[in-house]
Amino acid sequence: MRALSVHADLIVFISRFWQTTCTALRAGDEGFVIDSPIYPDELEALPSVLEQADFPVSGLLATHADWDHLLGRIAFPEASLGCGESTVRRLGAEPGQAQRELREFDDEHYVDDRPPLALAGIQSLPVPGKLSLGPDERGHELELHLADGHTPDGTAFYVPWLNVLVCGDYLSPVEIPWLSPGGSVDAYLATLERLGELVERAETIVPGHGRPQGRAESLRLLGEDATYLRALQSAGAEAELPEGRRTKAQRRIHAENVERVRAAD
């Protein structure tokens, strides 16, 4: 796991698996951890690294209900976990799904030292909405924005006092747009439009997978992703993948997207 100090009050951890990101942010004596790394040793290291950096953890947040973003409670079993209302709805509609998919991942990758994942008592946060933290409520309000389309749920977190956007599984330098069950091209494109306004305000964009990006780079990815999605809608399998994201793994995601769009027609 890599740890990048993006700002004195913001650290991004990048998991060895899927380059999944976990963002810790601090405001005075309060702090949040958004999403999670994957492997048990990465989760185990998280509390001590944050303690050494003097980052308090007052609560956990998740961008969406895919299992790979929900593992924060393994590192901080006592912490409260908050998610946008669409994510809480999805978790309620598919009980045990995240745990099942986590078990499948662990079986496949020979992981046998995983503590159980408890997802009870998640706090539902209104989206769009604001979440205040730290000593001075005026200066430290996280913004929550709807970010669905990859999945039927999703929340992007904007940190206005640091000009950082934590957007979940969008604008990734390593992954093409992925339409998971419940995702759709139309919702995805609408989210890209909303994210575009936030990217314009941001200095750093933290995608769900891959290294943090600057504004210009994220705007380029946004354009490429929108072009790909429109081509997917009109040309299906023939749609060209964005340059730099044409690996075998990305072609597999593309094939899945083609099926998803076909089934929706």
Ligand SMILES: [Zn+2]
């Ligand atoms: Zn993901």
